[in-house]
Amino acid sequence: MTRLPHEKGFHISWDQIHRDARALAWRLDGKGPIEGNWKAVVGITRGGLVPAMIMARELDIRTVDTISVKSYNHQARTEPHVIKPPQADIMGADGEGVLIVDDLVDTGRTLELVRTLYPKAHFATIYAKPMGVPMVDSYVTEVSQDTWIFFPWDMALQYVEPYRGTDA
Ligand SMILES: O=P(O)(O)OC[C@H]1O[C@H](OP(=O)(O)OP(=O)(O)O)[C@H](O)[C@@H]1O
Ligand SMILES: Nc1nc2[nH]cnc2c(=O)[nH]1
Numbered sequence: 579m580t581r582l583p584h585e586k587g588f589h590i591s592w593d594q595i596h597r598d599a600r601a602l603a604w605r606l607d608g609k610g611p612i613e614g615n616w617k618a619v620v621g622i623t624r625g626g627l628v629p630a631m632i633m634a635r636e637l638d639i640r641t642v643d644t645i646s647v648k649s650y651n652h653q654a655r656t657e658p659h660v661i662k663p664p665q666a667d668i669m670g671a672d673g674e675g676v677l678i679v680d681d682l683v684d685t686g687r688t689l690e691l692v693r694t695l696y697p698k699a700h701f702a703t704i705y706a707k708p709m710g711v712p713m714v715d716s717y718v719t720e721v722s723q724d725t726w727i728f729f730p731w732d733m734a735l736q737y738v739e740p741y742r743g744t745d746a
C-alpha cells in the first residue's frame with residue numbers, strides 16, 4: 579500500500595458536482611461514434627455513479643451499467659481490481675460507443691485497467707490530476723497531484739468557529 583502525501587484539500591459541493599457533470603454531458607452530446615449517439619453509460623463504482631446518473635439523464639440514455647473497481651482504502655492506494663464487470667452485451671467486444679464515467683482520475687491506474695478491457699470506449703471524468711490526464715478522453719477540471727478531492731458524499735455540514743473566535 580502506498581500512502582500519498584496530499585497537501586491540499588479540494589472540497590466539492592453537491593451543487594458543484596451536479597453542474598460539472600452536466601457540463602461534461604453537454605460537451606459530449608452528439609459526439610458518440612454511432613450517428614453521434616452513445617449507446618450506454620457505464621459508471622465506475624462507486625464514485626462514478628453520481629456523475630454517470632446525471633450524465634445519462636442529460637443525454638437521455640436509459641442503458642446504464644456499472645463496473646466495480648476498487649483501487650483505494652481511504653487515501654491509501656492498492657492494486658486496482660475488478661469486483662464486478664458490466665453486462666457483456668452492452669460492452670460488445672471493445673466498448674465502442676460506451677461512455678465510461680468516473681468521478682476523478684488520479685494516478686490513472688483505475689482507468690488503465692478498464693481501458694485494457696474496453697479500449698474503444700470513451701473515458702470521461704469530472705476531475706483529473708496530471709498523472710491521470712493521459713488516461714482520460716474528456717474531463718472538466720484539473721487539480722494538482724498533491725490535492726485530495728473531497729466529494730459531497732464523504733462530507734457533512736458542521737459548525738466552525740468564527741474567524742475572530744468566541745468570548746466564552
Ligand atoms: O486514478 P486512480 O489513482 O486509479 O484513482 C481514481 C479512482 O480512485 C477512486 O475510487 P476508489 O478506488 O477509492 O473507490 P470508490 O469509487 O468506491 O470510492 C476514484 O473514485 C477513482 O475511481
Ligand atoms: N475522494 C477521493 N478519492 C480519490 N481516489 C484517488 N484520488 C482521490 C481523491 O483525490 N479524492
Ligand SMILES: [Mg+2]
Nearest residue numbers: 623624625626
Ligand atoms: Mg472510484
